[in-house]
Amino acid sequence: MTVKNVRMDIKELDTQLAKFKGLRVAIGRVIEEDLEEALGPTPFPSITDLREWDRKLLKRYPPFYLPFCDVCCLCTFGKCDLSQGKRGACGLDMAAQQSRIVLLAACIGAATHNGHARHLVHHLIEKFGGNAPLNVGGDEVDIDAPVSTLVTGIRPKTLRDLEGILDYTEEQVTHLLSCCHTGMEGNNIDFESKVLHAGMIDQVGMEIADLAQISAYNFPRADPEAPLTEIGWGVCDTSKPVILVIGHNVPPAAGIIDYLLENQLYGQVEVAGICCTAIDMTRYNPGAKIIGPISWQLRFIRSGIPDVIVVDEQCIRTNLIEDAQKIGAPFIAASEKNCQGLEDRTNDPADEIVDDLVEGRVPGVLILDPEKVGEVTSRVAVEIAPKRRRKGIFPSMEEIVEGSKRCQRCLACQRACPNNLPIPEAVQMAAEGDLSKFASLYQDCVGCARCESACPIDLPLHSYIMKTAEGKMAEEKFKIRTGRGAVQDIEIRRVGGPIVLGEIPGVVALVGCANYPHGGEEVAEIAEEFAKRNFIVTATGCAAMSMAMVKDEEGLTLYEKYPGSFDAGGVLNIGSCVSNPHIAGAAIKIARIFAKRNLRANYEEIADYIHNRVGAVGVAWGAMSQKAASIASGFWRLGIPVIVGPHGIKYRRMLLGRREREEDWYVYDARTGDKIYVGPVPEHLFYAAETKEEAMVLIAKLAMRANDTTKGRAIKLTHWIDLHRRLYGTMPEDIDLYVRRKADIPITMRDEILKILEEKGWQEREIPDPTLLKRMLRTRAD
C-alpha cells in the first residue's frame, strides 16, 4: 500500500541541535516496503521516466502519419495549412500535429477509463467501505493488480488503496493533456512517447475499475467456467416488462438488479443491456441478458421492445432520448458525465419521479444515485409496460415501398455510410417492391444512421434496413460466457513456459468496438481460426459479444465449443473494456511467475521481456473510439503489437517496422553482450489491415518472438505459412527472415523452404537470450 500527501505541522520543537517554531513537514508519497520483492527503478513514473524505452520502440517502429486533413484548427491563429512541409503559426509541422492528435485521443481514452474507475471506486467505498478487500481470484490469484504493481510499485489490498493509485493516474492524464496545448511539445517522437505513457496510465485505470467491481460486486473471480448467459436481439421475453441499460459503468444496472431481487420482481422483469454495461451486468448476475454490441442501440430501441432506457456513460448514442420519446419509453440518465439536458431528480422522492415518468409528464430524468435508479427504473418498467404495448417505430413494409418511391436518387445515403453500403440500390429495388436488398444490408450495417441524417427527404433508412431484417433479428439468440476476469496464477504456471518457448503459438486478444467493415462474423471467424490452431484466444467488450453471435451447424457458439481456460485452444471472454488489463496482466504475470522477474515498478524490464518473449497480438477489428486508441497504446508500450481493421487506419498513424532494414532488428544477447540479428519479430507495432485474410496471416506472423525455441518457431512458421498459402494462394516472400536455423523449418515443408532459403543465400544464425536493454546483460563484455 501507499500513503500519499503526509503532512505534519509542529508548533514548537525543541531539540539539542536547534529549536523550531511553526515547522511543517510534507512528504509526497510513502511506499510501503514489500518483503517479497524489491522496488524497481520507476515507481509512479513521470511522463518522461520511460522515455528511453519508448524511443527504443519508436526507433524500431517509426510512425507513418496519415493526416485526415491538411490543416490545424485548434487555436485562433488557425486554420493553419500544414500541407507539404509548411508549419503552423505556432511552429508545429504536420508530423507533430498528427502525433498531437493521437495524444489527444489517447488522453481522452485514458481520462475516460480513469474517470470511470474513480466514480466506481468512490461509489463502492461509499457502499462497502474503504477497507473492503480486493479479491480478483481468491487463492488462485496472488498478483491481484499486475499492471498497477508494475507501474507504481505498490500492491493494492483494499478499495481505499485504489484511490491512491488513481491520484497518480489523474495527475498523469492532466500533465499529458497539457502537452497538447499550443506551444508545448513540438517533436513528434516526444508526442508519441507521451501517447505510450497515456496508454500505460489507461491500463492502470482500467485495471483499477475492474479490480474494484470484481471484488465488491462479486463478479466471477478468474473463473474459466464462468456461467453461460444469453445474447442477441431476440433474447428478451417480450411478455414481460423490459429494461434496457446502455453504457459501461455498472452501478446503475446493479442497482436495478438489486431492487428487483429485493422486491421479488427478478424474473418478472427482463433486464437487458447493450455494450459493456451489458457484459458487466451478466458478471453481476448471469440472469441479465445482452442484446448486443454498440451498434445494436438504435435497432433495438426502435423495435419498441424496451419499456425503460437507462444510460450510464461512454459510447452511448448521444440523441437516444429522441428515439426513446418516439417509442414512449422513459429515459433515465445515470451519470454526471452524460446528463442529456435532463432535470436532476436525484433528491426527489422516488414516488414523484415514477409518477412523472409513467404519466409522461417528463421524457426523462437525471438520477445520480445508482440505488435510486434501481428503484425508479424497476417501478416505472412494471407500471408502464402494460400501457406502452411495445410501441415500435419501424415502418411497415408498405411504408418502406412508398417511401422508397420518393427517393431523389441523390446518393447522399451511400456517401454518408462508413461502409459505402449500396443503399440507393436497395431503395430503388424497394420502390419496385423488392425488399431483399435492404435485408441483405443488415449484417454490414454499423448502426450509425448517418444515412438517415444525410437523406434530404428524411427517409428513415436505418429503420428500413432493420425492419426488412426483423425476422432474422428476432431469431438472434446465442450463448456467451460471462466475463471471467483475471487469469489465474496456476494457469500462467501451466502455459508460461510453452508460450515463452513458442510451443503455444500465441495469445490473440480480440478487443474493441463494433465498427466492422463487414459485420461481426469476421471476428468470430478470426477467433475460431486461431482457437483451432491452439492459440489462446481472449476477448473483451464488443468483440467478445460479436464472437458469440455466430452458430455452427450444430447451433453452438464459440463459447460453447471451446474451453474458457487460459490454455491452448481456449476461447475466453475476459469481460468488458475495463477488463483488458487482465490480458496485459497475463503477459506480465508470465514474466513474474515463469521467469521470476520482479514486477514492482519495473516497467521497462518487463516490457522488454514481453516484447522479446511473449507472442501476444492484439486485434481490434472494429476499433472506433478514443478508448480503443488508448487501450492499444497501453499494449504498444509493453511491446505487444496491435492490428486494427480497415477503419482503424483513421487513427491516422501506424507504427511500422521495416523488415528489410537489418540494422533495426538487433538485440543484445544477455548471456554474452553480443549484438545479434534476430529478424523482424514482431514486425509491426500498430497496423491497419485491409481484409480479414490479411489480418489472419499477420496475426500468425506477429506472434513470432526473438526468444522462440526452434521447436516453437517451427510451430509458429507452420501456422503463418499455412495461412499464407491458404488465404493468399502463395508462399510468403520473406520466409528467409524468420528462419534462424534449419531446425526452425517445419518438417512438413522442409524441402520447399530449404529451396527458397538456398535461392536467397540464407545462412544459419544464432538464437540469443534477447533483450533491448544494456543493463540486462549478465556479462561485462559490453
Added chain:
Amino acid sequence: MRTTESWQTAEIPGPKRAFVISKPKIVSSMIKRSEKPLLVVGHESLEEVLEKKLIDYTVSMAEVGEIPIVATAHIIGEFKERGYNTAASMSLIEIGERLRDPNWTGLTGEGQYDLVLMMGFPYYMSWLVLSGLKHFALRGDKYLTTISLDRYYQPNASWSLPNLSKEDWKETMLSIVSELEGK
C-alpha cells in the same frame, strides 16, 4: 453531386486537392513520361466492373505500360492465377510507408518510384494513404506524384478520376490501356 466532390461527403481535405483527370490521355501521358511508375492494387479490384473484374484491367495496364504491380491485402494469388507472375505482395500501409521514404530503393533495389497509381481500395483507406504520401513523400524538392484510378474522386491524390458511373469508369480504363498500347 459534382464529379469532383469527395465521394464520402465529410472527407474534406483542405487546401491541397487533386487535379481532375478529365480524359484518359492524361494518365497514359503521365505513365509514358514517368521513369519509374508503380501500380498499387487493392482487394476491391476483385469486384466486377461490367463483364470483367477491375484486376483484369490492372493486369492489362501493367502489361502494356510495363508497370510493376504491388498487390495488397490477400490478392497476390489472383494475379498469379491470371498468369501475371511478377506482381509483388505487400500490404497497403507497408507499401505506403515505403513510398513515403525517399531513400527506399524500390521492389528491385533500382530506386524509388516517381509515379504511383492506386486502385481497388476502400475509399477511406486510399484517402488516408494518399494523404500520407501527399504530405510526406518527398522526391528531391518536390513530392511524389500519385494518381487515383478508383471510381470516386480522391482529393488527396495528385491526380484523380472524377466520380464516375461504372460504364464511364470501364471506358476510361479501356482507353488508358489502348493509349498505352500506342506507347
